[in-house]
Amino acid sequence: MEIRNLKNMTTDELLSVFNRAFSDYIVPFHLSLEQLELKIIADKIDMNLSVGTFESGKLVGFILNAEKKENGKHIAYNGGTGIIPEYRGQGLVRKMYDYIIPTLKEIKTDVLTLEVIEGNNSAIRAYENLGFKIVRKLLCFNGIINLEEKDINISIKEIENLQWEKLQSFWDIQPSWQSSIKVLENIRQSCTILGAYKDEQLKGYVIYNPAVKKVYQIAVDQYSRRQGIGTKLLSTIEKMNGGQAISVNNVDDTSENTSVFLHAAGLKNWVSQFEMKRDI
The missing domain is CATH 3.40.630.30 (Gcn5-related N-acetyltransferase (GNAT))
Incomplete structure (x- = not known):
């Protein structure tokens, strides 16, 4: 396996993996190409700061990151983490964070933030093991x-x-x-x-x-x-x-x-x- 950033990844290439990763999610959803493009723009996703796991050159997992500076803090936002089903349970989320955190430190990032659906206990535990803490509940x-x-x-x-x-x-x-x-x-x-x-x-x-x-x-x-x-x-x-x-x-x-x-x-x-x- 190889872990690298997604700067050379096209939205077309990302789309199929994105939809496979979320097909059995706690709240399953499926995006069209246009919807994924809108998400990337709306969330300010930066492919240079986003990271993927590749098997034989094919993307099998990803973290889509965005960043901003607000109120004196440099914040990196995880706009979506996805692993296709057959590659789960291999610690890929930790490995991808281990890969990208040095880059985030280079640009003086202070805080990592993300959202996880209530009830997705395995994801919550995984993020807690990475040092994340719940700071508030958000209603949709x-x-x-x-x-x-x-x-x-x-x-x-x-x-x-x-x-x-x-x-x-x-x-x-x-x-x-x-x-x-x-x-x-x-x-x-x-x-x-x-x-x-x-x-x-x-x-x-x-x-x-x-x-x-x-x-x-x-x-x-x-x-x-x-x-x-x-x-x-x-x-x-x-x-x-x-x-x-x-x-x-x-x-x-x-x-x-x-x-x-x-x-x-x-x-x-x-x-x-x-x-x-x-x-x-």
């Missing part, structure tokens, strides 16, 4: 928005210039990797960003990607909550997408107000994940 919602919109004096219009300092003042929790500022800036042209205004003052906002029907962020000013603003924002999304199902992923479970609101909006917490981290 999906479904068709079903809200009774209130008649309130709020106007909804697109936000062209993102003032992140202002938007962050609405937050109760820190977003996970896929909904973080650095990642969203990378795909902002693919997103619809709506603001809720009262007397020309921004009171709430939502960031939505119509291509994948995903809400990345929704937040309301803490002094303007329970007034129908969040309902107005989600109702606008529902009208835009013609009543199709949407997803809202990785909601910190400590944000009880958000969970209650999403349940009331008709969405279901269909799966949960643990965010895990380790210092290097």
Whole structure:
């Protein structure tokens, strides 16, 4: 076996191995080429920092890594680990991390982070054995928005210039990797960003990607909550997408107000994940 980075790997070559690796996953899924390309772009996957295991020149396992610098920390994110079934149980995840960590140290990485589905106990134990620790639980919602919109004096219009300092003042929790500022800036042209205004003052906002029907962020000013603003924002999304199902992923479970609101909006917490981290 040979372990090396994936800088020369095409998305076409990766696709079949990716789908084989996740075909019997705890939540099985299958991506098209376009969906995998979108994931690589959206998650900021860097093939120079990603690593694969090869048998006779053929890829049999991989770790897809991304990196960013935020709040003074250099963070590397595992956007997907996959081993095809016949090569599991050989410690390949540890071997691939042993290979790539020196490279991550060279670029001054401080923290490794990843998400693992609750109930995937073998993966959780494997990551704990590598030094990762669970830092929080993240809830994933999906479904068709079903809200009774209130008649309130709020106007909804697109936000062209993102003032992140202002938007962050609405937050109760820190977003996970896929909904973080650095990642969203990378795909902002693919997103619809709506603001809720009262007397020309921004009171709430939502960031939505119509291509994948995903809400990345929704937040309301803490002094303007329970007034129908969040309902107005989600109702606008529902009208835009013609009543199709949407997803809202990785909601910190400590944000009880958000969970209650999403349940009331008709969405279901269909799966949960643990965010895990380790210092290097």
